[in-house]
Amino acid sequence: MSNGDGASPARSGRSVGPSGVTGAPSGAWADDESRVPENVVRQALRAEFHRARERRAGQPVRVLDVGGGSGSWAVPMAAAGCTVTVVDTSPDALAALRGRAVRAGVTDRVRAVHGDVHTLADAVVPGGADLVLGHGLLEVVDELSTAVVQLAAAAVPGGAVSILVAGRHAAALAQAHAGRLAQARTVLADPAGRWGDADPLQRRLDVGGLRGLLESVAGLSVELVQGDGLLHGWLPASVVEADPAGTGELETLMAGVPELLALAARLHVLARRPAP
Numbered sequence: 001m002s003n004g005d006g007a008s009p010a011r012s013g014r015s016v017g018p019s020g021v022t023g024a025p026s027g028a029w030a031d032d033e034s035r036v037p038e039n040v041v042r043q044a045l046r047a048e049f050h051r052a053r054e055r056r057a058g059q060p061v062r063v064l065d066v067g068g069g070s071g072s073w074a075v076p077m078a079a080a081g082c083t084v085t086v087v088d089t090s091p092d093a094l095a096a097l098r099g100r101a102v103r104a105g106v107t108d109r110v111r112a113v114h115g116d117v118h119t120l121a122d123a124v125v126p127g128g129a130d131l132v133l134g135h136g137l138l139e140v141v142d143e144l145s146t147a148v149v150q151l152a153a154a155a156v157p158g159g160a161v162s163i164l165v166a167g168r169h170a171a172a173l174a175q176a177h178a179g180r181l182a183q184a185r186t187v188l189a190d191p192a193g194r195w196g197d198a199d200p201l202q203r204r205l206d207v208g209g210l211r212g213l214l215e216s217v218a219g220l221s222v223e224l225v226q227g228d229g230l231l232h233g234w235l236p237a238s239v240v241e242a243d244p245a246g247t248g249e250l251e252t253l254m255a256g257v258p259e260l261l262a263l264a265a266r267l268h269v270l271a272r273r274p275a276p
């Protein structure tokens with residue numbers, strides 16, 4: 001995928017990507033072994049994929065997945081015909097991504113780059129991705145502001161940035177729900193929304209904080225805010241198992257209700273880099 005598109009590694013990026021096997025773009029979202037379930041995030045990304053495909057007039061949509069891990073988002077998007085660059089700090093995750101891409105037959109559309117979001121411009125050419133993903137990333141990075149500025153700069157003007165991040169208020173409720181009242185109090189009191197020193201996450205965000213970060217710090221225009229895992233986190237497994245389609249439909253309805261966003265395990269935002 002060294003075709004000069006903005007999601008390609010810049011010269012200083014270390015590419016560990018595979019090459020060679022050609023898979024047939026389906027134009028639809030194909031599932032691979034990760035079986036990412038249909039949910040509101042996927043629906044929003046599919047809609048953005050179709051918008052970008054129209055803008056690209058037949059050229060492949062360029063996706064940059066930062067902190068993309070083993071490719072649970074990247075590989076299905078490549079199977080749909082996107083060219084996807086995954087930047088991640090973990091060589092093990094990139095190796096797993098490469099294996100998944102081989103098994104899905106999409107190695108010609110997936111590139112794995114060892115790099116860091118804080119220095120993203122060293123790994124990929126800025127301003128060249130139609131869609132930038134930062135899923136499960138902002139809660140683990142050291143410098144939040146730097147990370148969002150870098151993600152925004154990676155998008156082509158008019159392109160989109162998709163952020164999926166742990167929700168702060170739902171974490172407090174989840175701790176209380178599990179009987180860990182002290183941790184629930186700590187999540188509420190801690191500006192970073194952590195439940196203690198052993199918390200594996202650096203932070204959790206609320207809607208206001210996330211919106212402010214993307215708009216004021218990164219200069220993006222927020223177009224969509226929705227809750228992911230809003231219902232499934234709270235319902236007993238037996239209820240979901242009894243009617244998975246019904247709970248899925250209800251969760252889709254609830255995902256966009258602003259008053260319910262605080263209950264969502266993860267917040268999803270789609271924001272756009274202003275066109276010139």
Ligand SMILES: C[S@@+](CC[C@H](N)C(=O)[O-])C[C@H]1O[C@@H](n2cnc3c(N)ncnc32)[C@H](O)[C@@H]1O
Nearest residue numbers: 067068069072088089090093115116117135136
């Ligand atoms: C929770 S996983 C999310 C994986 C994937 N995006 C998903 O949603 O399934 C976080 C990923 O971010 C990567 N990561 C952590 N810090 C990073 C950084 N500073 N720059 C780039 N990737 C980073 C980790 O190696 C890991 O693969």
